[in-house]
Amino acid sequence: RGGDRRTGRPSSVAEVPIPTTPSPMNIVLITIDSVRSDHLKSYGYKLDPTPHLTKWAKDAIVFQKSFAVAPWTGIAVPSIAC
Numbered sequence: 001r002g003g004d005r006r007t008g009r010p011s012s013v014a015e016v017p018i019p020t021t022p023s024p025m026n027i028v029l030i031t032i033d034s035v036r037s038d039h040l041k042s043y044g045y046k047l048d049p050t051p052h053l054t055k056w057a058k059d060a061i062v063f064q065k066s067f068a069v070a071p072w073t074g075i076a077v078p079s080i081a082c
Helices: 051-057
Strands: none
Touching: none
8 A cells, every 4th residue: 555664654644544433622720729600600609700711611511510528629629530
């Protein structure tokens, strides 16, 4: 078949294999210890104390409910990785 024998890359777009399984999604999880959701514009607060977070949230998935395993950051945050 065609392609560059040195690199193994296809020589044209037509030779690029189509993946049979979907690619994994990129996920960015932002955890903030000292911000209350009722003081964020993206959750309905009238002022905007976090304008950069508000701008980012417009194109992101924003969860309306979340639950923590503990009220302390030192226990709750590591449990996310489990």
